[in-house]
Amino acid sequence: MKRNILNITLSAVLIFVLIAGSLLIPRVLPQYKNQVTAHEAKDTARFKYINATDTLDIYPWDQYAPDSYTRRQNPMIEGTFLEAGELLLFHISDLFPQFLPQDEDIFAQSLYTESDGSGTLYIKDYSYNNIDGKSCLLNAAYEYGTLIYIRCRYSAQKELSKAQINQAGKALTENLRNINGWLYADGSVYMSPGDEFLPEGVINGDAAEISGLFMADYSLITPESKNPISSFFASFLPLLAAPPEYDYEIIWKEYEMLLTDYSVIYYDHYFIINVDTLNYSDDQSALYIFFDPIIGQIVGYSHHLL
Amino acid sequence: MKLWLKVFLFSLTFMVLAVDIVAYTILINGFSTSVTRETDQALTHHASVSTMVSGQILYERLRQSKLLLTFEEVGRVLKETAEQRRGNETVISFYYNAEPISGSDSAMPNIDPDFSREVFENDQPYSVIIDYNDKSFILCGSHLTLEGSDYVIFTASDVTQVYTQHAEQLQFVQIVSLASAGIIATIMLLFIFLSLKPLSEINHSIRRIAEGDYSLRARETGSQEFRELAGNINIMAESIEQNVTEIQRVADGRKRFIDSLAHEMKTPLTSIMGFADILRIKRSVTAKEREEYGSIIVEETKRLRSLSGKLLELSSARNLPLDFCELDAKSFFSEVCIAAKPLLSDKQLKISCRIQKGTTFRADPELFKSLLYNVIENAVKASRRKQIITIKCWHDTDRVFFNITDQGIGMTPEEIENAADLFYTNNPSRTKQKGGINLGIGLALCKEIAARHNGIMDISSPPEGGTAISITLLKKWGDDNETKHT
Numbered sequence: 001m002k003r004n005i006l007n008i009t010l011s012a013v014l015i016f017v018l019i020a021g022s023l024l025i026p027r028v029l030p031q032y033k034n035q036v037t038a039h040e041a042k043d044t045a046r047f048k049y050i051n052a053t054d055t056l057d058i059y060p061w062d063q064y065a066p067d068s069y070t071r072r073q074n075p076m077i078e079g080t081f082l083e084a085g086e087l088l089l090f091h092i093s094d095l096f097p098q099f100l101p102q103d104e105d106i107f108a109q110s111l112y113t114e115s116d117g118s119g120t121l122y123i124k125d126y127s128y129n130n131i132d133g134k135s136c137l138l139n140a141a142y143e144y145g146t147l148i149y150i151r152c153r154y155s156a157q158k159e160l161s162k163a164q165i166n167q168a169g170k171a172l173t174e175n176l177r178n179i180n181g182w183l184y185a186d187g188s189v190y191m192s193p194g195d196e197f198l199p200e201g202v203i204n205g206d207a208a209e210i211s212g213l214f215m216a217d218y219s220l221i222t223p224e225s226k227n228p229i230s231s232f233f234a235s236f237l238p239l240l241a242a243p244p245e246y247d248y249e250i251i252w253k254e255y256e257m258l259l260t261d262y263s264v265i266y267y268d269h270y271f272i273i274n275v276d277t278l279n280y281s282d283d284q285s286a287l288y289i290f291f292d293p294i295i296g297q298i299v300g301y302s303h304h305l306l
Numbered sequence: 307m308k309l310w311l312k313v314f315l316f317s318l319t320f321m322v323l324a325v326d327i328v329a330y331t332i333l334i335n336g337f338s339t340s341v342t343r344e345t346d347q348a349l350t351h352h353a354s355v356s357t358m359v360s361g362q363i364l365y366e367r368l369r370q371s372k373l374l375l376t377f378e379e380v381g382r383v384l385k386e387t388a389e390q391r392r393g394n395e396t397v398i399s400f401y402y403n404a405e406p407i408s409g410s411d412s413a414m415p416n417i418d419p420d421f422s423r424e425v426f427e428n429d430q431p432y433s434v435i436i437d438y439n440d441k442s443f444i445l446c447g448s449h450l451t452l453e454g455s456d457y458v459i460f461t462a463s464d465v466t467q468v469y470t471q472h473a474e475q476l477q478f479v480q481i482v483s484l485a486s487a488g489i490i491a492t493i494m495l496l497f498i499f500l501s502l503k504p505l506s507e508i509n510h511s512i513r514r515i516a517e518g519d520y521s522l523r524a525r526e527t528g529s530q531e532f533r534e535l536a537g538n539i540n541i542m543a544e545s546i547e548q549n550v551t552e553i554q555r556v557a558d559g560r561k562r563f564i565d566s567l568a569h570e571m572k573t574p575l576t577s578i579m580g581f582a583d584i585l586r587i588k589r590s591v592t593a594k595e596r597e598e599y600g601s602i603i604v605e606e607t608k609r610l611r612s613l614s615g616k617l618l619e620l621s622s623a624r625n626l627p628l629d630f631c632e633l634d635a636k637s638f639f640s641e642v643c644i645a646a647k648p649l650l651s652d653k654q655l656k657i658s659c660r661i662q663k664g665t666t667f668r669a670d671p672e673l674f675k676s677l678l679y680n681v682i683e684n685a686v687k688a689s690r691r692k693q694i695i696t697i698k699c700w701h702d703t704d705r706v707f708f709n710i711t712d713q714g715i716g717m718t719p720e721e722i723e724n725a726a727d728l729f730y731t732n733n734p735s736r737t738k739q740k741g742g743i744n745l746g747i748g749l750a751l752c753k754e755i756a757a758r759h760n761g762i763m764d765i766s767s768p769p770e771g772g773t774a775i776s777i778t779l780l781k782k783w784g785d786d787n788e789t790k791h792t
Contacts, residue, residue: 007307014315018322022484025330026476031469032341033435033442036421039349041431041448054369062371263357263364274364286373304373 056267058288059304060120060141060149069122071112081108084121084142091147094235096299099136099152101128111142120148127155139300151290151300157269158294165266168293172271175229176262232289232298270299313498318491325483333479337472341465345433345444348463351396352431352446355461359387363452374453381407384457400450401426401458415443415462422447425458441466504528508536515539520547571613574606628670628758635665635699635706642675643697646682653691657682662700667779669759677755680748681710681775688714688773701781708777717767725765726753752777 057064085108092099101107106128111121121142130136134154141149160168263274271291290300366383367375375383384400384407391398397414400407404426415438425432425447433446443462450457504527511524520543524536581599585591591599643657650657685695693713700707717725726749749765752775756763761779768774 007311010307011311011315014319018319018487019484022322022326023480025326026480029330029334029476030338031435032338033437034418036418036424036432036434037345038424038428039431039433041353056365056368057371058368059371059373263360265361265364265368267365267368272364272368274367288368 056272058149058272058302059286060143060302061139063120064122064124066124069112071110077113080142081111081121083145084108084111084147087142087145087147088123088140088150091150092152095150095232096152096297098130098132098295098297099138099299100131101136102131102133103128107138107140119143146303146305148304149300149302151302153269153292153299160269160293165293169264169266169271171296172229172264172273172291172293175227176264176273228291228297236301269294310495310498310502314491314495317494317498318487321487321490321494322483325487329479329483333472333475336475337468340468340472341435344463344465344468345435348396348444348446348461348465349431349433351463352448352459352461355391355396355398356448356450356459359384359450359459360452362387367453377402377453377455380452380455380457384452396464397462399460399462401460402455404458407457414460415439415445417445417447417460421445422460425449425460435465438462442469501529504532504536508532508539511536512539515543515546520550571610574609577606578603628673630668630670632666632668633671633674635667635701636661636663638671638675639678639697639699642678642682645675646679646686649683649686650695653686653689653693655686655689655692656694658694658696660696660698665699665701665706667701667706667781669779673755674759677752677777678708678710680752684748685710685712685714685773685775688712688716690714704781706779706781708779709774711772711774713772716769716771717765717773722765722767725749726763749775 085105088107089101089104092101107123107126110126111123113119113121123138123140126138128136128138135156137153137155139149139151140147265272269292271293273289273291275287275289286302286304288302288304289298290302291297292299362383363375363380366379367373370379381402388398388400399414399417401422404422415436418434418436421432421434429449431446431448433444435442435444437443442465444465445460445462447458447460450459504525507527508524511522514522523540523543526533526536526540528536581602585596585599588595639659639661643659646657649655682695682697689695689712695713696709696711698707698709698711753763756777756779759779761777764776764778766774766776
């Protein structure tokens with residue numbers, strides 16, 4: 001009898017423990033609350049599809065006043081027209097060769113400027129045939145020996161769906177991500193003692209020749225790169241550095257670019273990429289690059305220097 | 307504790323633990339995956355919102371044709387963005403120099419100081435899950451550079467649904483685990499109870515067998531193991547029963563033998579003592595009286611000697627080495643009949659002896675003669691006056707047959723069954739007839755001698771009367787007795 005009571009008691013206790021344990025288990029399960037967790041930055045497509053309600057006048061077209069512009073037959077200005085036309089042709093052949101015109105002299109004839117003859121030279125929606133015979137449109141702006149705006153396009157523009165734009169935006173973001181970092185212009189530069197970006201073999205304090213275009217890790221990028229962004233910059237930065245009147249040190253400082261931060265929006269058939277540039281001279285500048293998602297190439301830029 | 311109770315408790319414990327471990331493990335994994343997925347989605351959404359804000363700023367800059375927007379203009383865009391997001395699943399909040407710039411939003415959870423400090427002091431994105439207004443939120447925070455200035459953006463994504471779902475799943479698992487464990491344990495309890503039922507019956511049977519009911523047999527039911535167990539117990543019980551019966555039979559026989567032996571020895575000893583005492587105390591004994599008393603003493607002494615001789619003969623038949631030789635049946639039986647003649651005279655009996663011509667057999671002459679003499683002696687004792695004892699002997703290819711038949715009182719089946727037992731003496735009429743001695747030793751001795759000759763002895767008694775003793779010997783068999791009679 002005593003043993004039976006003990007057995008029953010033991011059984012009851014065991015069953016109670018099992019039921020209670022089963023009911024109490026959820027209290028010790030992880031809830032993942034109030035745990036501060038660090039994460040790697042998300043590699044999301046960093047572009048914004050803008051359903052623009054306003055017309056965007058990208059520099060220097062915000063200052064463009066067509067009514068007051070004319071093509072002037074002024075011997076002093078004519079030289080500037082020719083010089084600007086040459087530079088425009090030079091840039092197109094280097095940066096956007098698929099848009100090279102059949103007649104290389106046409107650009108100088110189509111430039112116009114303000115009626116008083118000072119300021120910026122413009123060429124707007126200039127239609128011509130490229131070397132393949134395709135109809136193209138050119139918009140460009142020239143100011144004080146520099147091309148501050150150039151944008152080439154084919155006359156016939158295809159409309160992309162939103163899905164296609166998103167897909168192209170992701171591919172573009174990926175290409176941007178692959179070349180993020182510092183970019184260095186070609187040329188002789190003065191390296192400061194202790195410069196953290198001093199390439200191997202360069203003596204501190206000496207002027208040194210640096211050939212090619214390098215990223216932060218000194219890997220060489222070339223115009224033949226498969227990445228259209230790399231390819232563009234490999235041609236673009238040496239072009240900016242080319243004018244002999246520029247001091248190399250200034251060129252170095254001005255055109256050193258930081259591609260770690262950029263913004264992209266889609267507007268009027270193009271991706272507009274805003275690349276943050278580094279300003280050693282405290283000058284403000286903005287670089288906008290136009291990327292054509294259909295041909296998969298950069299087809300222009302706007303470089304705003306103050 | 308009873309076995310079934312132990313098994314039940316063990317099953318219940320095992321089932322509850324197994325169900326709980328499996329269910330909660332699956333649940334934890336599922337919940338962890340859900341939380342990780344939600345956090346990932348929140349971070350992706352957070353990054354997407356940051357991109358959207360960057361794009362918004364860029365768009366605003368291009369729209370205003372400015373190189374850079376001022377701090378106030380950026381603040382206005384951020385406020386507008388935060389306003390537009392109100393009512394959405396994800397709430398946004400912007401900070402500049404650790405101060406909110408997008409105004410207070412009641413939907414935005416209070417940001418924990420530890421969390422905000424981590425976000426402000428480090429470059430990488432951070433997340434934390436918090437409860438706010440009876441809801442659960444994943445709070446994400448990261449830096450955002452706009453127009454050259456560093457901002458911090460916080461986004462709060464509502465994940466209440468995930469936690470509600472998890473709580474419901476936990477409740478469901480609790481109910482299901484307890485219910486299923488109870489049901490399964492009960493099923494197992496019934497199954498075990500039914501499975502062990504034959505064991506209880508077997509246990510009961512063993513107890514009764516142990517108490518002496520050797521005729522009881524366990525019922526062979528249940529699973530194969532229990533059937534085998536019950537079968538083996540039955541075999542054991544049967545064996546015990548046989549042994550007990552045999553022991554009982556032997557014990558009974560011995561008791562009867564001792565009783566008879568005591569009686570048989572007491573009678574002549576009493577006579578011897580009595581007549582010897584008369585001779586000792588009587589002063590004058592006539593010659594006639596002395597002869598009479600002396601004869602009685604001699605006869606009784608002969609009886610005692612015969613009794614001891616039979617016992618010695620039986621012992622010899624069992625233990626002495628035999629001297630086998632080939633015997634001719636005809637001459638052998640002639641000798642036996644001559645030797646048995648004195649036995650026949652009292653009752654005027656006759657022996658009819660029919661021997662097949664050319665019958666020979668292999669035997670120890672003295673021992674086999676003793677066998678036949680004993681059989682004939684028994685036949686004489688069983689016969690009435692002037693009856694005939696028939697002896698037949700014939701052979702076939704392999705065997706030799708002997709048959710001694712009397713016309714006497716015959717034997718009951720029980721007597722036939724026990725007649726060859728060593729100490730069996732059941733019928734007083736057969737034990738002592740006219741001074742003859744039969745203490746159940748004769749036929750036992752005959753059977754033993756036949757066995758030593760690799761032969762068998764059968765006793766039969768037809769209903770019309772008389773007893774037939776048949777002895778069959780093999781014609782050829784080795785001295786080492788390897789060849790057995792079939």
